[in-house]
Amino acid sequence: MGYKLSPLAFDYYLKALRNTYRIFAPVLQKGKGKFAGTDVISYGEINSLDDIMLDRKSYFSPKEVLYPIRETLFYFLNDETKAPAINVKPILILVRPCDLNGIGKLDRVFLNNGQEVDFYYARRRELIKFAMIECVEGFDTCFCVSMDSNVANNYDMAVRFDEDNITVKVVDKSLITKDLTHADTAIFEPAFIQENKVKVTIPEVDLVTKKTFDHELWEEYTSRCIACGRCNTSCITCSCYTMQDIKLSDDKKIGERRRVWAGCHIDGFTNMAGGHNFRKKNGEKMRFKTMHKINDFYKRFNEHMCVGCGRCDDVCPEYISFSKCINKLNAIVREETLHE
Amino acid sequence: MGINGKIVTKNAYRITKTRNKTALRIRVPGGYIKVKHFTLIQSIAEEYGDGTVHITTRQGFEIPHIDFDKIAQINKKIRPLIESLGLDIEVTDYGYPAAGTRNISACVGSRICPQANNDTTKIARKIERTIYPNDFHFKVAITGCPNDCIKAHMQDFGIICTTDPQYDANRCISCKACVKNCKKNVTGALEMNNFNVKRDAEKCIGCGECILKCPIGAWSRGETPYYRMVIMGRTGKKNPRIAMPFIKWSSEDVVVGVIKNTYAFVGRHIDRSLPKEHIGYIVDRVGYQVFKQEVMEGLKLNKKIQIAENIQWHGYYYKQDNQFKSI
Amino acid sequence: MNNPYLPDAYKILDIKKETQIDYTFKIAYEGALVGGQFMEISIPGVGEAPISICNYDDSSLEMTIRKVGNLTDQIFNLEKGDTLYMRGPYGNGFNLDHYRGKDVVFIAGGTGLAPIRKTIDHFVNNPDEVKNLEVLIGFKSPKDRLFIDDIDRWSEKNCVTVTVDQGDDSWTGKTGLITTHIDKLDLTNISEKIAVVVGPPIMMKFMLFELIKKGFKEKNIWVSFERKMSCGIGKCGHCKIDETYVCLEGPVFNYTTAKALID
Numbered sequence: 001m002g003y004k005l006s007p008l009a010f011d012y013y014l015k016a017l018r019n020t021y022r023i024f025a026p027v028l029q030k031g032k033g034k035f036a037g038t039d040v041i042s043y044g045e046i047n048s049l050d051d052i053m054l055d056r057k058s059y060f061s062p063k064e065v066l067y068p069i070r071e072t073l074f075y076f077l078n079d080e081t082k083a084p085a086i087n088v089k090p091i092l093i094l095v096r097p098c099d100l101n102g103i104g105k106l107d108r109v110f111l112n113n114g115q116e117v118d119f120y121y122a123r124r125r126e127l128i129k130f131a132m133i134e135c136v137e138g139f140d141t142c143f144c145v146s147m148d149s150n151v152a153n154n155y156d157m158a159v160r161f162d163e164d165n166i167t168v169k170v171v172d173k174s175l176i177t178k179d180l181t182h183a184d185t186a187i188f189e190p191a192f193i194q195e196n197k198v199k200v201t202i203p204e205v206d207l208v209t210k211k212t213f214d215h216e217l218w219e220e221y222t223s224r225c226i227a228c229g230r231c232n233t234s235c236i237t238c239s240c241y242t243m244q245d246i247k248l249s250d251d252k253k254i255g256e257r258r259r260v261w262a263g264c265h266i267d268g269f270t271n272m273a274g275g276h277n278f279r280k281k282n283g284e285k286m287r288f289k290t291m292h293k294i295n296d297f298y299k300r301f302n303e304h305m306c307v308g309c310g311r312c313d314d315v316c317p318e319y320i321s322f323s324k325c326i327n328k329l330n331a332i333v334r335e336e337t338l339h340e
Numbered sequence: 341m342g343i344n345g346k347i348v349t350k351n352a353y354r355i356t357k358t359r360n361k362t363a364l365r366i367r368v369p370g371g372y373i374k375v376k377h378f379t380l381i382q383s384i385a386e387e388y389g390d391g392t393v394h395i396t397t398r399q400g401f402e403i404p405h406i407d408f409d410k411i412a413q414i415n416k417k418i419r420p421l422i423e424s425l426g427l428d429i430e431v432t433d434y435g436y437p438a439a440g441t442r443n444i445s446a447c448v449g450s451r452i453c454p455q456a457n458n459d460t461t462k463i464a465r466k467i468e469r470t471i472y473p474n475d476f477h478f479k480v481a482i483t484g485c486p487n488d489c490i491k492a493h494m495q496d497f498g499i500i501c502t503t504d505p506q507y508d509a510n511r512c513i514s515c516k517a518c519v520k521n522c523k524k525n526v527t528g529a530l531e532m533n534n535f536n537v538k539r540d541a542e543k544c545i546g547c548g549e550c551i552l553k554c555p556i557g558a559w560s561r562g563e564t565p566y567y568r569m570v571i572m573g574r575t576g577k578k579n580p581r582i583a584m585p586f587i588k589w590s591s592e593d594v595v596v597g598v599i600k601n602t603y604a605f606v607g608r609h610i611d612r613s614l615p616k617e618h619i620g621y622i623v624d625r626v627g628y629q630v631f632k633q634e635v636m637e638g639l640k641l642n643k644k645i646q647i648a649e650n651i652q653w654h655g656y657y658y659k660q661d662n663q664f665k666s667i
Numbered sequence: 668m669n670n671p672y673l674p675d676a677y678k679i680l681d682i683k684k685e686t687q688i689d690y691t692f693k694i695a696y697e698g699a700l701v702g703g704q705f706m707e708i709s710i711p712g713v714g715e716a717p718i719s720i721c722n723y724d725d726s727s728l729e730m731t732i733r734k735v736g737n738l739t740d741q742i743f744n745l746e747k748g749d750t751l752y753m754r755g756p757y758g759n760g761f762n763l764d765h766y767r768g769k770d771v772v773f774i775a776g777g778t779g780l781a782p783i784r785k786t787i788d789h790f791v792n793n794p795d796e797v798k799n800l801e802v803l804i805g806f807k808s809p810k811d812r813l814f815i816d817d818i819d820r821w822s823e824k825n826c827v828t829v830t831v832d833q834g835d836d837s838w839t840g841k842t843g844l845i846t847t848h849i850d851k852l853d854l855t856n857i858s859e860k861i862a863v864v865v866g867p868p869i870m871m872k873f874m875l876f877e878l879i880k881k882g883f884k885e886k887n888i889w890v891s892f893e894r895k896m897s898c899g900i901g902k903c904g905h906c907k908i909d910e911t912y913v914c915l916e917g918p919v920f921n922y923t924t925a926k927a928l929i930d
């Protein structure tokens with residue numbers, strides 16, 4: 001069912017939804033960009049249409065809403081362990097199709113990898129509904145079409161933001177309020193972007209061999225990548241974390257264990273006691289990330305991890321373009337297979 | 341030819357080594373100028389000079405080889421250049437009303453430079469409006485961050501733009517990028533404590549490097565920009581020395597106010613028996629405490645501000661150059 | 668919903684000093700285990716770390732821990748009767764069926780002996796289950812030796828070679844890098860012989876190279892990997908190599924799989 005709302009009516013609708021949901025969307029964080037006088041767009045709770053930032057891509061992905069950067073797993077209290085309660089108010093989150101697909105990748109890791117379900121991810125995930133932002137134009141660095149993630153259908157609601165009206169399609173009936181039933185109905189199926197400026201060709205999974213790993217391509221990244229980790233922190237699909245224990249009293253019995261995001265580009269990711277490190281060179285880190293995104297995740301889950309949101313390109317201070325890397329890799333793999 | 345050196349100098353023309361030839365100095369506050377003015381500069385250099393221009397150390401232009409008797413004509417022509425300064429004074433056909441206070445120089449600042457904590461051009465222009473056409477010989481420069489590319493430390497008043505970094509522990513992934521960098525390249529104000537970053541506010545110089553290094557935006561800029569002011573640095577034939585910190589974590593109003601008040605201070609204390617006495621030597625003579633008291637007079641101090649209790653300038657005296665021997 | 672991150676408190680039954688920096692902790696524990704699996708052990712507010720199970724029976728398990736850092740330092744301050752937190756067991760461990768009826772050599776470098784200790788012990792106690800059993804162990808120096816009593820016991824009936832990189836005045840045993848002792852193994856049946864190799868990364872690298880050179884078949888070699896681990900349950904990503912999660916599919920791998928894993 002579709003509805004057409006004026007901006008004002010949409011605000012009333014959001015207001016009504018806020019009784020039941022906390023609503024998250026890309027918002028402009030004024031003055032919070034890293035350079036002086038710049039802003040950053042990241043996900044935050046919104047109150048009204050004006051809070052939603054749609055003109056530019058969010059620098060940080062929506063993953064922090066369902067997978068906090070730092071999360072307390074539990075407290076130790078004497079011999080007991082206790083997981084903290086979380087705000088159980090349901091969440092509605094406005095995401096673009098690439099990110100919606102990206103969250104599917106997080107699901108694979110947290111819900112489907114190995115025997116165990118990640119308790120903390122799962123309990124937040126259950127609270128979340130998705131309002132998909134119709135995205136037909138994309139941005140300069142997006143390559144979602146190549147990654148098959150330009151289309152998403154598992155939304156609870158889809159929204160088209162036009163200059164003077166907003167059209168919504170509601171799939172989950174519980175998202176219908178009287179603000180909608182009083183509005184004009186409309187026939188609305190979200191459209192999806194069909195072509196990006198950036199296109200990549202993923203090398204066929206099985207054609208990537210040890211030779212590809214040993215290729216000098218990776219040396220280039222050793223000289224360019226500074227291992228800052230921005231490509232990991234901004235990525236919608238990077239899911240890695242590290243545990244931290246904090247002593248809350250001198251008595252050994254009270255403490256907190258939390259997890260914080262980690263990234264395979266950041267030094268220390270593979271450090272073992274004794275100082276052994278499995279990927280010292282930054283080119284090796286780049287290779288590891290690349291393979292995870294477009295090769296080995298597929299071997300495990302039958303789908304690629306990367307959704308082509310292009311954030312890693314946007315944020316890299318060294319202007320390393322992941323889409324370029326993929327295409328270079330593809331050229332190398334084709335070359336290698338030709339010569340076999 | 342009879343020329344009143346005082347008058348032409350005040351009008352921003354200078355006495356040059358070539359008899360009967362002068363040079364026009366064009367102010368470019370903050371080194372920022374719209375290129376449309378280049379055609380005017382070009383035409384003056386070609387019509388009245390020798391077709392060359394010198395880019396001065398203070399970021400102005402100097403058009404050499406001009407006949408003194410062309411000054412009046414040129415003054416009429418440069419009106420748009422003076423107008424472009426955006427001053428609160430009435431612009432006339434008589435050229436620059438003063439030349440003493442040197443062109444305010446500035447590094448490129450946050451319009452371009454990623455390190456910069458502020459728009460130095462804007463501040464330079466604001467200060468220009470405040471102090472021009474005062475005529476004492478002050479040198480003022482503004483630099484976007486403590487890298488000090490403009491060499492604020494060689495000025496009478498060096499303004500260093502800073503920021504008060506804000507830490508959001510909930511975003512920190514304990515990667516230590518900020519800590520390592522501050523230790524290696526700045527003052528070591530940061531330390532990791534229980535996976536959180538602790539900042540020693542006394543050691544922090546507000547350079548903003550931590551914000552630049554953080555991959556997750558755990559550090560961000562505070563809402564208010566701050567300034568560090570270093571004072572009384574100088575070159576010259578007597579006692580060259582580096583400027584020393586006078587105020588830290590100052591508001592813009594205070595740094596601008598200090599410079600403004602200094603004109604009155606100089607007016608009161610300058611030794612008029614000398615051809616010109618530079619501000620640094622006046623402060624040396626009357627003492628830092630008197631200077632401090634007089635330039636701070638009436639200024640509304642922001643809460644975070646810190647003012648040096650005492651300043652000890654270093655540098656050296658040419659006359660004490662006694663560690664050399666002929667071979 | 669089950670929360671796999673919550674550890675339980677267990678009692679330390681006994682602590683045995685193996686070397687200055689390696690202690691074996693015996694912990695009250697009931698539950699099914701496989702040698703070579705690991706536990707995530709922790710002290711509240713200090714940290715958590717994966718540690719191999721080196722021995723177990725119906726009511727206890729043993730872990731030999733090397734003091735190398737934050738958590739392990741603190742664990743060394745614990746005493747008999749204190750509690751330790753654990754969750755697990757994780758990983759596949761050594762599947763005895765891969766070795767049953769075969770001519771097997773267990774090769775361990777240093778603390779690498781811990782994860783295979785239980786498996787060796789099993790075959791020493793059940794000699795009929797294997798065709799032939801050999802053990803080759805290398806330590807840095809005599810004072811780094813672990814499980815001295817066990818090794819003596821194993822040596823009674825089996826061919827056990829212990830070598831140290833560097834001997835001392837009282838050392839009368841073998842010296843030299845562990846790789847130099849491969850020739851002393853019974854290599855008559857090399858194309859069928861099974862090798863289980865566990866040790867620090869550098870030792871593994873050279874040992875595997877030598878074994879292949881000598882004629883061991885890749886499919887007959889088993890290794891156990893150590894990687895940085897945070898979760899043990901396939902979520903944190905630290906232990907991943909290619910599509911393989913060491914905590915899930917490992918830490919024990921057949922060499923045909925292991926050699927294809929590129930970090």
Ligand SMILES: Cc1cc2nc3c(=O)[nH]c(=O)nc-3n(C[C@H](O)[C@H](O)[C@H](O)COP(=O)(O)OP(=O)(O)OC[C@H]3O[C@@H](n4cnc5c(N)ncnc54)[C@H](O)[C@@H]3O)c2cc1C
Pocket residue numbers: 268271272273274275276705714715716717718719720730731732733734735736737738739740778781782892893894895896918
């Ligand atoms: C499957 C598996 C089984 C294991 N089994 C055992 C076992 O049976 N017995 C055992 O003792 N250990 C075992 N380990 C290793 C054990 O997990 C580590 O020794 C332990 O995590 C150390 O924790 P810690 O807190 O004491 O050290 P930490 O303080 O955490 O120190 C270790 C960390 O600090 C850093 N670090 C430490 N030393 C250095 C250095 N010299 N240079 C640079 N960085 C350094 C590294 O980042 C490293 O990750 C096993 C590991 C795995 C993955």
Ligand code: SF4
Pocket residue numbers: 102231234235236237238293305306307308309310311312313322
């Ligand atoms: S790897 Fe880059 S393009 Fe792909 S999902 Fe992550 S941030 Fe987006």
Ligand code: SF4
Pocket residue numbers: 232237238239240262263264265288289290292293904907
């Ligand atoms: S690319 Fe790196 S940080 Fe991202 S999920 Fe994979 S291993 Fe983790």
Ligand code: SF4
Pocket residue numbers: 224225226227228229230231232265315316317318319320
């Ligand atoms: S953002 Fe760029 S420089 Fe930073 S780790 Fe990623 S690839 Fe390397």
Ligand code: SF4
Pocket residue numbers: 505521522526527528529530539543544545546547548549550551
């Ligand atoms: S602003 Fe500069 S000095 Fe202050 S903590 Fe950050 S890096 Fe260090």
Ligand code: SF4
Pocket residue numbers: 511512513514515516517518519537553554555556557558559
């Ligand atoms: S750089 Fe950012 S994330 Fe890393 S330790 Fe510093 S504040 Fe934390």
Ligand code: FES
Pocket residue numbers: 895896897898899900901902903904905906907912913914915
């Ligand atoms: S230890 Fe976390 S994924 Fe393997």
